[in-house]
Amino acid sequence: MDKNILLAGVGGQGTILASKIIAGVAEKAGLDVKVAEVHGMAQRGGAVVTYLRFGKKVNSPLIAHREADFLLAFEKLEALRWLSYLKPEGLALVNDMEIYPLPVLTGKASYPDFRERAQGVNFNLIPAREIAKSRNNPRGINMVLLGFLAKRLTFPKEAWLQEIQKRSGKFSEANIACFQAGFTYGA
Amino acid sequence: MAKLMTGNEAIARGAFEAGVKIGVGYPGTPSTEILENFARYPGVYAQWSPNEKVALEVGIGASLAGARTLVTMKHVGVNVAADTLLTLSYTGVNAGLVLVSADDPGLHSSQNEQDNRYYGKLAKIPVLEPSDSEEARKFVKLAYELSEEFDTPVILRTTTRIAHTHTLVIEEEPREVSLKPYVKNPQKYVMVPGNARLRHQVVEERRQKLLEYAEITPLNRIEEGTGDVGFITSGISYQYVKEAFPGSPVLKLGLTWPLPEKLILKFAEKVKTIIVVEELEPYIEEHVRALGLKVVGKEIIPRTGELNHYIVQRAVLKYLGEEIADSLENLDLPQRPPVMCPGCPHRPVFYILSELKLTVTGDIGCYTLGVMPPLGAIDTTVCMGAGIGMALGMEKANPDFSGKTVAVIGDSTFLHSGITPLIDMVYNGGKGTILILDNRTTAMTGHQPHPATGKTLMGEPAPQVDFEALARALGVKRVTTVDPFDLQQLRAVITEEVAAGEVSVVVVRRECALLPNQTREPLTVISEKCTGCQRCLKLGCPAIAIKDKKASIDPLLCNGCGVCAQVCKFSAIIKGGDSLG
Numbered sequence: 001m002d003k004n005i006l007l008a009g010v011g012g013q014g015t016i017l018a019s020k021i022i023a024g025v026a027e028k029a030g031l032d033v034k035v036a037e038v039h040g041m042a043q044r045g046g047a048v049v050t051y052l053r054f055g056k057k058v059n060s061p062l063i064a065h066r067e068a069d070f071l072l073a074f075e076k077l078e079a080l081r082w083l084s085y086l087k088p089e090g091l092a093l094v095n096d097m098e099i100y101p102l103p104v105l106t107g108k109a110s111y112p113d114f115r116e117r118a119q120g121v122n123f124n125l126i127p128a129r130e131i132a133k134s135r136n137n138p139r140g141i142n143m144v145l146l147g148f149l150a151k152r153l154t155f156p157k158e159a160w161l162q163e164i165q166k167r168s169g170k171f172s173e174a175n176i177a178c179f180q181a182g183f184t185y186g187a
Numbered sequence: 188m189a190k191l192m193t194g195n196e197a198i199a200r201g202a203f204e205a206g207v208k209i210g211v212g213y214p215g216t217p218s219t220e221i222l223e224n225f226a227r228y229p230g231v232y233a234q235w236s237p238n239e240k241v242a243l244e245v246g247i248g249a250s251l252a253g254a255r256t257l258v259t260m261k262h263v264g265v266n267v268a269a270d271t272l273l274t275l276s277y278t279g280v281n282a283g284l285v286l287v288s289a290d291d292p293g294l295h296s297s298q299n300e301q302d303n304r305y306y307g308k309l310a311k312i313p314v315l316e317p318s319d320s321e322e323a324r325k326f327v328k329l330a331y332e333l334s335e336e337f338d339t340p341v342i343l344r345t346t347t348r349i350a351h352t353h354t355l356v357i358e359e360e361p362r363e364v365s366l367k368p369y370v371k372n373p374q375k376y377v378m379v380p381g382n383a384r385l386r387h388q389v390v391e392e393r394r395q396k397l398l399e400y401a402e403i404t405p406l407n408r409i410e411e412g413t414g415d416v417g418f419i420t421s422g423i424s425y426q427y428v429k430e431a432f433p434g435s436p437v438l439k440l441g442l443t444w445p446l447p448e449k450l451i452l453k454f455a456e457k458v459k460t461i462i463v464v465e466e467l468e469p470y471i472e473e474h475v476r477a478l479g480l481k482v483v484g485k486e487i488i489p490r491t492g493e494l495n496h497y498i499v500q501r502a503v504l505k506y507l508g509e510e511i512a513d514s515l516e517n518l519d520l521p522q523r524p525p526v527m528c529p530g531c532p533h534r535p536v537f538y539i540l541s542e543l544k545l546t547v548t549g550d551i552g553c554y555t556l557g558v559m560p561p562l563g564a565i566d567t568t569v570c571m572g573a574g575i576g577m578a579l580g581m582e583k584a585n586p587d588f589s590g591k592t593v594a595v596i597g598d599s600t601f602l603h604s605g606i607t608p609l610i611d612m613v614y615n616g617g618k619g620t621i622l623i624l625d626n627r628t629t630a631m632t633g634h635q636p637h638p639a640t641g642k643t644l645m646g647e648p649a650p651q652v653d654f655e656a657l658a659r660a661l662g663v664k665r666v667t668t669v670d671p672f673d674l675q676q677l678r679a680v681i682t683e684e685v686a687a688g689e690v691s692v693v694v695v696r697r698e699c700a701l702l703p704n705q706t707r708e709p710l711t712v713i714s715e716k717c718t719g720c721q722r723c724l725k726l727g728c729p730a731i732a733i734k735d736k737k738a739s740i741d742p743l744l745c746n747g748c749g750v751c752a753q754v755c756k757f758s759a760i761i762k763g764g765d766s767l768g
Contacts, residue, residue, distance in 0.1 A: 046525030064497030101523035
């Protein structure tokens with residue numbers, strides 16, 4: 001199972017933990033895995049992207065134009081930024097949430113209309129923030145999205161739960177609740 | 188069992204397996220996590236030094252005393268350590284010494300994208316370039332063997348996509364390496380001209396031996412393939428070549444100084460066209476060309492920014508005459524540049540500097556973000572410690588600057604390289620104002636301790652540098668301390684000190700908003716009182732937006748610093764109110 005997954009969001013949103021869990025599940029399945037992250041300045045509220053690839057053998061850690069099977073987007077503008085990286089049959093899983101960047105906050109630019117700009121692309125808008133809140137875990141947005149993605153991959157669910165447990169520490173129960181909610185969302 | 192590790196984690200692992208006992212460096216993206224990970228292994232000692240030059244010197248001492256030593260820094264850090272490095276090449280080592288240079292093509296978090304492979308050529312010391320984490324682990328171990336066999340420091344050069352990419356690693360058992368005895372040897376270690384002349388000859392002999400080694404080392408290999416086009420490549424670029432042209436012949440170079448001339452000539456015989464794929468400078472290409480070979484390189488492969496397999500594939504196919512579709516469409520989306528966090532203690536400083544319309548010579552750290560609109564307060568940023576000397580130079584060239592210029596520098600950066608230019612300002616009669624933005628940590632690289640935090644990398648308590656006392660000891664008579672969250676006082680102090688007509692140091696002290704216990708009750712806008720004047724937007728705080736022509740604060744993002752409430756002229760912003768959404 002070769003897959004290319006892009007995780008896009010705003011620095012501080014938890015994209016890195018989500019990518020670690022996906023990578024952990026793929027690794028346990030005996031696959032080659034590469035995950036390329038961004039650290040440093042961009043983490044301060046800037047646009048961040050993580051490239052995650054797994055399969056029999058992975059060379060380049062990066063994903064190029066029209067190569068992604070999934071775009072896991074934590075914010076709508078960041079989803080738009082990477083839509084063209086999806087394969088024609090690829091799917092964007094998008095947290096239905098807007099975080100205004102500075103040019104929008106200061107009125108220099110307007111926030112784009114997601115549905116208009118995403119025409120012709122397969123996408124799911126997921127109210128991950130609301131779902132996470134309803135599970136009393138407002139920081140669990142990444143887990144909701146992860147659950148939704150997990151449903152669309154073929155790894156055993158148990159492997160996901162183990163990996164989340166391993167990496168969530170004292171938040172493990174709250175994170176699993178959000179993961180389950182994402183897993184069953186829209187099903 | 189295979190384990191996912193970043194290149195940085197793998198380097199730490201490799202050093203541990205090689206029996207390294209001492210790790211030393213200065214934080215800098217993308218190198219920082221090497222020492223943080225190394226410090227967690229049993230039986231090792233690791234420390235942050237105030238800057239890279241000191242780090243390398245501590246490393247030399249450790250090597251002479253007989254311990255295998257790891258020294259880590261980012262690419263521009265090697266410039267700081269360069270004076271030490273170039274003569275270390277002459278003295279050689281006792282126990283193995285490996286210097287990790289983490290380069291940053293694409294400038295993810297740097298002020299330039301210099302190619303540090305040239306340091307190998309300049310200093311005549313071996314350069315190893317791993318292509319993934321497993322190679323990083325293995326190459327570090329081999330680097331210690333080389334260092335001791337050839338009596339030389341060795342550079343392990345990574346780039347961001349090696350340092351911060353997780354790939355699979357097979358761990359091995361650590362090796363116990365006992366301390367090598369120290370033998371006094373002034374001819375080798377005291378570089379007075381008479382000794383250094385002799386050591387230069389030793390360096391040349393070493394270069395010859397390394398050249399022979401380069402031809403036979405498993406670090407370099409020819410991967411057979413089909414077709415007339417062959418690639419010469421190293422580091423992460425190797426992965427891009429394999430992805431784009433999986434079946435083509437490749438000469439993979441793991442040792443990029445010195446380069447293996449015979450091996451390159453042998454590879455050239457196998458193919459009709461040689462394409463060199465490397466990020467940044469035509470370092471390998473120049474060498475291949477000098478061998479008299481016809482080679483394709485930077486005329487098709489970009490010399491700026493980082494590469495990926497897509498860029499490589501398109502460039503090569505286009506060169507080979509294939510039709511290439513147009514590249515990415517212009518997306519025309521609002522940019523999302525990094526910003527200071529909500530509650531960042533730097534924000535009010537730049538708000539005031541912008542309001543007072545001062546010339547601001549800046550420095551390297553989170554506060555460099557003070558250049559971004561709407562704050563737009565910084566005039567210059569060059570490198571660590573540059574702002575203070577530049578402020579002095581400006582007033583020497585034009586005295587008008589002395590009444591309207593401030594240098595801003597962070598706490599860790601001041602300790603790194605701000606003290607000597609402050610001495611210069613005092614000594615040479617400068618009148619500048621220096622703001623030490625003391626947020627009690629090395630924030631940008633992920634909160635490393637430094638000599639003023641009272642903690643070490645090993646988690647031990649430590650004495651704290653007292654900035655105010657230090658400034659006074661250097662001869663600064665006007666030293667003030669101010670809390671940046673008290674906007675009125677901050678404005679008053681900066682105004683007074685800039686006008687003072689002599690050197691002054693203002694320590695602006697408040698913990699980084701990301702340190703523990705720095706979150707307070709969020710603020711709320713009283714809609715009826717808000718006139719929509721947008722003054723609060725001038726702070727550039729990500730928690731404040733305009734909704735229906737009125738200011739609105741996102742309680743999930745707000746850190747409760749209260750600076751916006753002080754900026755508002757209509758008392759429309761108050762503590763508390765609407766709690767967590």
